[in-house]
Amino acid sequence: MKTNGKRIEPFQILHADDDEDDNILIADAFKETGLNAKITWIEDGEKLLDYLSKNGHPDLILLDLNMPRKDGFEALQEIKSDATMRPIPIIAMTTSSSKDDIQQCYDLGVNSYVKKPESFSRLLEIAGIISKYWFNAVELPEKPEKEEDEGDISRIRGQLSKDIN
Numbered sequence: 001m002k003t004n005g006k007r008i009e010p011f012q013i014l015h016a017d018d019d020e021d022d023n024i025l026i027a028d029a030f031k032e033t034g035l036n037a038k039i040t041w042i043e044d045g046e047k048l049l050d051y052l053s054k055n056g057h058p059d060l061i062l063l064d065l066n067m068p069r070k071d072g073f074e075a076l077q078e079i080k081s082d083a084t085m086r087p088i089p090i091i092a093m094t095t096s097s098s099k100d101d102i103q104q105c106y107d108l109g110v111n112s113y114v115k116k117p118e119s120f121s122r123l124l125e126i127a128g129i130i131s132k133y134w135f136n137a138v139e140l141p142e143k144p145e146k147e148e149d150e151g152d153i154s155r156i157r158g159q160l161s162k163d164i165n
Helices: 020-033 045-055 072-080 099-108 120-137 150-164
Strands: 011-016 037-042 060-063 090-094 112-115
Touching: 011 020, 011 045, 020 037, 020 120, 037 045, 045 072, 060 072, 060 120, 072 090, 072 099, 099 112
Parallel strands: 011 037, 011 060, 060 090, 090 112
Antiparallel strands: none
């Protein structure tokens, strides 16, 4: 929701990374940028896909490539091959600087590829750039409305049936 061109609710950033220390550093860096954001941490690709199916779309996903159970490449491929999730902006944020990894991510549809910085000061700089670009310069896609699940629909139908009789 926007009022006078300004967003009221926090931006939703989903951080998929198996390293808790990286999560803490990234959350601290974004907080220091002053961005009004809620950062949710997910530890692996399977939990990422489960979260997206149950909780809807975040404004941005920060995706590590090297995670257990389902790695970032597999998660990226599944997200970008699903028409409802495809519009979610994804930044691969990983330790790899392999040209093959970079190319594969772009081939799979990643929006940006950022090598994790080695210092907190550089991470602050990157968080600032991401905040300014993704949340101040570009227009983000509309989030699809969450469909009611079958349990809710059945409950509503049952209540309507009682009301009619």
